[in-house]
Amino acid sequence: MPMIARDADATRARLIRAAADEFAEHGIAGARVDRIAAAAASNKAQIYHYFGSKDGLAAAVFGRFAEESLADDHFDANDLPETAGCIFDQFEDDPRVARIALWMRLESTATAQEVIDADDHKVAEIATAQRAGVVTSALPAEVILGFLLTLAATWSALPNEFADQLDRHDRAARRRYVVEAARRLVTP
């Protein structure tokens, strides 16, 4: 690869990393392009050159998160409790994921198509597990997926009134509670 292309890739990667931090902290509307440029040792002109606009940069960040989260996906419709535990781990390992998901909700940002497709696939697998009698049929498959994600994000998404739970229950204990809640939710 010629040097100039490699430099461009490195700059793009630095900008995406800096933008992920900025968006997690301030959301899209509150994010400032000049802060991102400074944190990436770049400048605004480069951001507009590579990504077109702040929204273009946001789309690149969400695309990267979606890619990483799908690559790190341990989804198993026949073991939804442990799946919920793995989702919990993703939120704990990178708190920016849950924060950016909340900002997207508040700011009505569209979800990446690859995430929507992956969700559709998971719902179909849950429905298969329901027909096989492994998962309860008392709730629709897509509602089960929604509840599992919500439970796994409890301490990332809850208001601060529950922050003291983080002191009382360490990460291992909270993971056990998520797995136990998921087990109760899906057992036939």
Added chain:
Amino acid sequence: MPMIARDADATRARLIRAAADEFAEHGIAGARVDRIAAAAASNKAQIYHYFGSKDGLAAAVFGRFAEESLADDHFDANDLPETAGCIFDQFEDDPRVARIALWMRLESTATAQEVIDADDHKVAEIATAQRAGVVTSALPAEVILGFLLTLAATWSALPNEFADQLDRHDRAARRRYVVEAARRLVTP
């Protein structure tokens, strides 16, 4: 009450209503005092006179929400599934409540003391129901309260990838799913 005091009360009430809309839409950091003043047919000087600052106005709004939510509270530790349904109703009746709770989380705003006290009281009641064998002891009482609130807020707090569930399942159906999930969560 003298006319001038009644006018002051009416102005304060209008400002709090307008501020609740503005905060739900834009969060605290993104809220603009001049938009709130305009929506309340008031002016910035009156806001600073009555509330001291934008943060003072935010505290008044959160206090009002906390007051209303506590007044409208149908908490029953011996019937947590129906309690979860009632929390769901509160989120559906006024979507600003869940949005403002999310903003508070993202912007690290402290929760009102009366809400914290009310939560402590609920946790104590859940613990009593656990000792009586009405509620499972597989999860700590405060974690159960957290999971119930999270489940009830599923469609308010989830990323937009789940927005299509709102088309597939009407409010009555979604309430039934929340009640069923809560029943599964808490049954001994």
